[in-house]
Amino acid sequence: MDHSDARLIDDRELSRHGIRRIGDRPGLRSRERTSGGVLLLGLNGSTAELHVDTTSAYPDHAVFAFVEAQAVWSKLGDEPWVESEGGLVIAPHGITRRLRWSGAWRFIAALVPRTAIASFVPALPPDASTYADRRLLDSSMQRFIGSLLDTENHASAIEQYAIEQLVMEMSGAVLLDRIGAVTGQGSPHTVLRERAIAVIAQQCGDPSLNPSRVAHEVQSSLRQLQLVFSESGNSVAGEIRRQRARLAHSLLVDSRYDVLSIDQIAQRSGFNSPMSLRRALDEAYETTPRALRAARRA
Numbered sequence: 001m002d003h004s005d006a007r008l009i010d011d012r013e014l015s016r017h018g019i020r021r022i023g024d025r026p027g028l029r030s031r032e033r034t035s036g037g038v039l040l041l042g043l044n045g046s047t048a049e050l051h052v053d054t055t056s057a058y059p060d061h062a063v064f065a066f067v068e069a070q071a072v073w074s075k076l077g078d079e080p081w082v083e084s085e086g087g088l089v090i091a092p093h094g095i096t097r098r099l100r101w102s103g104a105w106r107f108i109a110a111l112v113p114r115t116a117i118a119s120f121v122p123a124l125p126p127d128a129s130t131y132a133d134r135r136l137l138d139s140s141m142q143r144f145i146g147s148l149l150d151t152e153n154h155a156s157a158i159e160q161y162a163i164e165q166l167v168m169e170m171s172g173a174v175l176l177d178r179i180g181a182v183t184g185q186g187s188p189h190t191v192l193r194e195r196a197i198a199v200i201a202q203q204c205g206d207p208s209l210n211p212s213r214v215a216h217e218v219q220s221s222l223r224q225l226q227l228v229f230s231e232s233g234n235s236v237a238g239e240i241r242r243q244r245a246r247l248a249h250s251l252l253v254d255s256r257y258d259v260l261s262i263d264q265i266a267q268r269s270g271f272n273s274p275m276s277l278r279r280a281l282d283e284a285y286e287t288t289p290r291a292l293r294a295a296r297r298a
Contacts, residue, residue: 004160006033006040006149017041017111018057022049022098031149036164036254037113042149044106054111055094061111062124064171065089066142070103084130088138090178091128092117108145112171116250120172120201121179121194129178137177141170161256172201189228192220196229197239204243207270211236244270245280252292262289 011021014030017039021028028045039058043050054063067086074084075098089095092114118124131138148163155163176198199217203209214236215222222236229235248269251257257265266277274289281287287295 004034004155005153006031006151014043016057018052018054018094019043020051020053022051025049033148033155033163035155035160035167037116038164038167039111040145040149040167041109041111042107042146044104045101046104047102048105049098049100051098053094053096054091055096058094058111060114061094062114062117062171063089063091063095063109063111063128064141064174065091065095065107065109066138066145067105067107069101069105071101072105073100074098075100085132087130087132087134088142088174088178089128089130090125090175092124092175093126095128108142108149110141110145110167110171112168115246116168117172117175120176120197125179131178135177137170138174141167141174144170169202173198176201189231192218192225193228193232196220196225196236197243200236200239200243204240204247205268205270207267207272209240209270211240214240240270241280242284245277245284248277248281248289249285249292252289253296255296258293265289 009030009032011028011030013032014020017032019030019041025046025048028043028048031042033040039061054061066088069086072084072086073081075081076096081100114124145167176194195218196214199214200209203217211225212222215225218225220228225236229239248265248271251260251265251268260268262274262277266272266274269277271277271280278288281289281292285292
């Protein structure tokens, strides 16, 4: 991933991203943009067939894809073709399928490091899910990615970082909204817990965030919220610590933050001290700040 500006790519470059055209039908148009660990892809054309295998090209990335088509069929291995609905596709472990399109279509996708979204939900689903109904979050994400792919403007280093962070945060929010809606159906406690996790994920870098403020944000009493978290074997304070460890981990494995000391990483992640950071990383990842940096440099 080394192209920070949106640009047209040919079939050879597209195949490096795990997408290969089958046959020689003309009219396929492909664009890409990368920002840090995030890859944005846009494809559109008329009747065509593609072989998609992002699991081999990007084994550590989840795929958030938006499909607009008159008709689309998918096929996995030797299974028969199945007509699929367009809409939002969430594939936490990537997409491996053949796709057949009829008529005009457009495919926009964000490939996001799985580590950036894993903490937004209790567990990532093993298979891809398709959602034909559209919601505000995923529609906004689609428009945002589409505008980034359509523009010819050069992105500065600060803009590249902002794009990466925004796409990762939007992906996590969409995942929480969709997966939370499924797991929380008919369970007010689950819905409340997932709302609280969303608040914590967004505000964990604030050192003043505490269980009482989380309860206030989700309009619950602290006692009720503690009870809801205890049902899943966790606590509000424990989730805050886990989310801060996630944020610190992402900063420590990113070379752009090598200029920051461990003390500064702890402050940016919401920890009161480097010792608290080390304990949280040991609990969540069984590692230390220095070990993470050393492993990345190696």
